[in-house]
Amino acid sequence: MMIKVPRGTEDILPEQAKKWQYVEAKLQELANVYNYQEIRTPVFESTELFQRGVGDTTDIVQKEMYTFTDRGGRSLTLRPEGTASVVRSYVQHKMFGLPQQPTKLCYFGPMFRYERPQKGRTRQFVQFGIEALGSADPAIDAEVMAFALDCYKTLGLKSLRLVLNSLGDMESRTNHRNALIDHFSPHKDELCSDCQNRLEKNPLRVLDCKKDKDHPAMESAPSILDYLNDYSRQYFEQVKAYLDKMGIDYEVDANLVRGLDYYNHTAFEIMSDAEGFGAITTLSGGGRYNGLVEELGGPETPGIGFALSIERLLLALEAENLTLPIEESLDCYLVALGDEPKQEAVRLLYDLRNAGIQVDMDYMDKKMKAQFKAADRLKSRFVIVIGEDELNAGKVTVKHMETGEQSDQPIDEIVPYLQKMTREGE
Template identity: 65%
Template sequence: MDIKLPRGTQDILPSDTAKWQVVEELIREQCRMYHYKEIRTPVFEHTELFTRGVGDTTDIVQKEMYTFQDRGNRSLTLRPEGTASVVRSFVEHKMFGYPDQPVKLYYMGPMFRYERQQAGRYRQFVQFGMEAIGSSDPAIDAEVISLAMSIYKRAGLKSLKLVINSLGDTESRIAHREALVNHFEPHIEEFCSDCQNRLQKNPLRILDCKIDRNNPLMETAPSLTDYLNEESAAYFAKVKEYLTMLNIDFEVDPNLVRGLDYYNHTAFEIMSTAEGFGAITTLAGGGRYNGLVAELGGPDSPGIGYAMSIERLLLAMEAEKIEFPDTTSLDVYLVAMGEEAKKKVTELTFELRKHKISADMDYLERKVKAQMKSADRLKAKAVIVIGEDELEKQSVMLKDLSTGTQQLVPFTSLIDEVKKLTEAK
């Protein structure tokens, strides 16, 4: 049987996992600087969480979810995004009662969507996201955006564009919704079946349609910014003011519509403008979801968050030719000459590791020359050679591979000498 990867998934091999680890640690460090704490939720949830939380008019719910019945005949879904799960946990564990508000959380893990595979898009993908729940201060909107931008900048990206918009409050959305229905309804038969279904349920989603995006009516559609009431307009003005204070460049795009139903007020996307990055330029997106906590059974707690694909971040770094630090090198490789020497090598390898020195040895009974070649391939900083002479002297031959110099070192002082040599590299 020829068993291969399921379509839309990938194996991340050791040659690449080091890059992932660098990026993941960078993200975690930035979250620590902003005082966001990690939350881990299940990879599957009750399907209703996503139909209610994400919205039953979204492409995610209608076309992309992996849903199944368990043995108790319950409908479960592999999580397609992270916000709904985090908000569910926020409500279930009564985090709204925590003395420190807003509650600042981040997550990182696999998500699942049934969609066509393309560069940087998989059916199982890794998403980082963060949520700040419990504050309606425009300053927290700016903080969330600044955290997103800081991650990309720390990763070395320079070709970035931040686009923002306001989706308004409920009153503004209702007024805009009526204008959209009146605009599209006379010609709705020109649009795809999805848009026709969305006309009465959520006409704002028509503006996000990829099939009909070139229809002339899209260009003349009523802009939400023209329907913002005084409160929404003032809120958006403050968000822009804070971003300007933080020296974060942005563009206002009245046509920016996030693909999930729970967004209101601030919405934003971060894009790569790097040459060769690809047709899909979006790196991250997010916004406010002030009604989502109440929708999922909690109190009326405002929230804002965003999510980014780790795969797309790595692609953007590749497009900008950003080099990764080498984290795969080995401190020391131990070479044995003879059976008795191998016993000592085994003992010393274990002892070095106990002292936080990365060490390896041969397990294929290879000759000394082959073992030395293995040390080179593993980019070892030093080699320890033990043969009969060394055993008699209760010592090892320690060789610095960068200079070629070597010295006889007693077993009793080996740890200190190896640390001196490797820490200097």
């Protein structure tokens, strides 16, 4: 029986992988522009990290985590998101003591959630994310949202929409929580079992329910914006003022709550309005999480960040019919005719590669015509032919595939010759 990839996962084949490499390189360039440094954390962590960091009442912790017990009896979990791991590392390595603050970090990596697979949602997915730890300035909230938008704009996407909300500070959230309980309690028996549990533990999660989203009580639910205290309201106004200054369009959605418990104050999502993108329109999301560092054993430290799915980014590019400028060609292909010429070709292949020239050759003992066809398929700019006659004369034949021009070049001068020719074509 053929063994296939597990449900909800996929192979990234070479042609597609080139798109991933291009996108990841662009995101890394952007991180450098914004001065965010890369951090790499383990793929699995202590289960407690996500129970405390993400929240016991979230669907992620209750239903979606890949959790296992190792041989030492420890409960470990494949990371379902990146922020908790980055904050754990921030606390463990005492980055709060670094002289330059805030600490600005970025990461790439696979995440794992046991969800029902569908377009744009898989059980293993790759995220790019950033975290800014140490500043409670509303200006950095605006910076993070600008960064998130630029991740898409730098790749040419246009059908974008920034949606934001304020979840307020602890006082505002407590007042809103009580109002939500009072509002939904008369309808408790009409809600799904998950929401019945959430109503007492974390009623904000009720607003994020997919099953009950069309219940009439959702439409009339109390808005967090009506329960913001003066500090939270002023903070949110400052965030919006900075976005206005940057000329960034946005819309406020009082029902935007995000799916993680650690968010407070600013919460946001970036949507794709591209036709045909699919039912899941959210490209990325993030927000402020003051209090998470303390929850994980560190000092009082504000923080904000966002994460995007590389898979959904690629789907958005496809929906907008954008083609990435990926170079699909080879500098040079070696055609060897005979055993001794092949030995010389192997040496020359090594020398050319050491000189930074992208080059390949035949390893299937094909005839010369078939080797030229292989060079065509690889879109090789030049072909070098080495036969017995060329070898005896101490030279090779170089063919420029675009023009058809051929010339004989000394073997001991072919490396600098091709370096010059490939540079001229750049």
